[in-house]
Amino acid sequence: MQHTLEEFIRALRAVDVRVSPAEAIDAARACAVVGYADRTLFKDALCVSLAKSPDEVVRFDATFETFFTRERLSTAPPEAGERQGEDDSDPSQSDAGAEASPLAQMLLKGDAAGLAQAMEEAAQRAGVAEIRLSTQRSRMTRRLLDEMGLAEIEQIIAAARRQVEGRGLAERLDARRKALVAEAQAFVDRQHSLYAAGSAKALREEMLAKKALNADGGIDPVDLAMMQALVRKMAKRLADRYSRRRRVANRGHLDVRKTLRKSMAHGGVPFEIEWKRKKIDKPSIVAICDVSKSVAAAAQFLLTFLYSLNEVVDRMDAFAFSGRLIPVNDILDDYGVENAILKVLQTIGFQQTDYGRALEDFCEQHLDRLDRHTTVIFLGDGRSNFAEPRLDLMHQIQQRSRAVIWLNPEPESYWAQGDSVMHRYERFCHVAKHCNTLGQLERIVEDVLRTYVPH
Amino acid sequence: MTISGTAARDASAANPLSSVDALIAGLGSVDYIASRRIATALYMAVNLQKPVLVEGSAGVGKTELALSTARLLGLPLIRMQCYEGLDESKALYEWKYGKQLLYTQILKDRMGETLADAATMDDAMDRLHGMGDLFFSEPFLEPRPLMRALKEDGGCVLLIDEIDKSDEAFEAFLLEVLSAYQVSIPELGVVVAKTPPLVFLTSNNVRDLGDALKRRCLHLHIPLPEAALEEKIVATRVPDIEATLTRELVAFVQTLRTLDLRKSPSISETVDWARALVLLHAASLDPALVRDTLNVILKFEQDIVAVEPQIVELLARR
Secondary structure, eight states: OHHHHHHHHHHHHHTTOOOOHHHHHHHHHHHHHHOSSOHHHHHHHHHHHHOOSHHHHHHHHHHHHHHHOOOOOSOOOOOHHHHHHHHHHOTTTTTGGGTTOHHHHHHHHTOHHHHHHHHHHHHHHHTGGGOOSGGGHHHHHHHHHHHHTHHHHHHHHHHHHHSSTTHHHHHHHHHHHHHHHHHHHHHHHHHHHHHTHHHHHHHHHHHHHTSOTTOTTOOOHHHHHHHHHHHHHHHHHHHHHHOOOSEEEEEEEEOHHHHHHHHGGGTTOOOSOOEEEEEOOOOEEEEEEEOSTTTHHHHHHHHHHHHHTTTTOSEEEEEEESSSEEEOHHHHHHHHHHHHHHHHHHHHOSOOOOHHHHHHHHHHHSGGGOOTTEEEEEESOOBOTTOOOOHHHHHHHHHHSSEEEEEESSOGGGTTSTTBOHHHHGGGOSEEEEOOSHHHHHHHHHHHHHHTSOO | OOHHHHHHHHHSOSOTTSSHHHHHHHHHHTTOOOOHHHHHHHHHHHHHTOOEEEEOSTTSSHHHHHHHHHHHHTOOEEEEEOOTTOOHHHHTEEEOHHHHHHHHHHHHHHHHHHHHTOOSHHHHHHHHHHHHGGGGSGGGEEEOHHHHHHHOTTOOEEEEETGGGSOHHHHHHHHHHHHHSEEEETTTEEEEOSSOOEEEEEEOOSSOOOHHHHHHSEEEEOOOOOHHHHHHHHHHHOTTSOHHHHHHHHHHHHHHHHSOOSSOOOHHHHHHHHHHHHHTTOSSOOHHHHHHHHHHHOOSHHHHHHHGGGHHHHHHHO
């Protein structure tokens, strides 16, 4: 049972339920307490010691069912009538060739339990649980069958075929063999879904995190849904890490001044003690996004990201521009981030991108949003269509804010090419980065959050 | 504990901890209707001596589980409410600073007398050393919930409520208490519990808890109950209610949960509503009655506004 439990835990890990060695030991102790007789009790006991969050419970339940459910092998005993007839014809001789092989015996007798056990044992020897890729399935099935001793069966069948009186045996055995092969395939499939399906998803997420956001032809709608989910997951991870308390009482560091002041009331006896405190700002973010075609996808993900961070962000204002600049907070609230970009484009129309004009709009109407706690995040390719870039306004923004970050979907080597004024804006940014994948986006947002947390 | 509670306990199996079924019956006798998974978690917690981390949305009976367990086992319940900024001095122990200060003042006056007959400086110092430990001894120790739970020799139920509200540093501090049932106080040494307390931690998922804490606990997620279980709970909690009303009301609440609301009604709201309806002598649900009492089950104005026009339809749907 010990081995089975270990395999089960491995299956759990494969579906992203994290089980540490200590928890595995706990699970073993839990099994010892409840025993194996009562299936529900056994399952619940394992569940409370292994699954640590609601969605892990869901995954645990699914895995438990797949892992511990064994379909009855369909190599069931042959029908009575058929058997009767054969037994009558030649009871002693028919199984003669098959006696040597235990597998053949089991097949002929239709010993489902014995076969199931033999298959489990063979699977262990063949290492079926090591399966990782769907392409390994047929090879694994073959190896499993070899371990079970299929070669012997084939020899017996071949030998039986050569003799006239062995025909019946050969045919019966051949039919059972086919059934057995089908069983083995199903078994390997189940193992694959247990151990490998989860890792395929992880692989896919890893790939999506590296996918270029401004790829030609846009992002596949199937991928888009998954990427949205991924962004939320990343944001949740960051939010957990940075949602610490805002004020840290620094015990052990006496605030002498305050303590002395308070002791006045008690004739100089320091009756009330004050400790030093540290105050932590919540980040306040202004995001200004270019929503022209080349940057729209990236803008959407940035906004999704920032909006999912609302627990840790004190205040977040979003603006979008192509020709003119408008605040988009209301649109984001009303339409949700997924549909907002389209709505924004309808509102401001498809104009030519004009960075100077957008900066002008921002400085005229929204400059009061910036103070020394604000981080400004620009997202755009810095291609101004040869219009005046208004560097003076950029300078003003830099002066007023805590930090200016520019994210550019284009790689740095393009920054001074053609109509790009990125290299000129760059001078006014604390950070200017090439940012074109979800992975890069996550890293940059984390950097922003980190600057607000003292170390 | 109430008398009826004791009687019920005697009536149920002699030892409620002997099996999961006995535990379900035992909890039932103290008016807590437990699902099998809840009882299993509790059973494992007692047998493995591990804390239980109870998660679930507000009002599904997380805190109630701890209270009922304490009643069932006849143990004292020590409750610690967590909040942002909670630290050791409020959770574990604190030195009675005021008392220490007062004693120093007295001592200052008597110091001259005590040290008068000391021949040398060293002699005086030795005497002072003897007194030094006085201020950091038991009489000056103010035990807080965790310490009291460890010092309870007969065992107790310790409820650490809303652990997710506390901060990470406190969570890390809890690890020693939860895994070894001991704490170290620098001035006194290690305090070990004679009988480990049965610990419940509850969480509303305000933030994800650390893995280190999670792995030391058994995890129990209490979902919103199914109709049959909820009817049983309402019937137990509100004994005066008619069976038909219970059925109607639970069915209505269950349909409400399928809607997209800001806060779905949980068990405690259902029970409150049942109580309200009993007070109003309602025999069955009708749209006017539901409209008047909607604020008992829905706690947000926008939810009420969203549900109100659909009441007739929702009542018909079940």
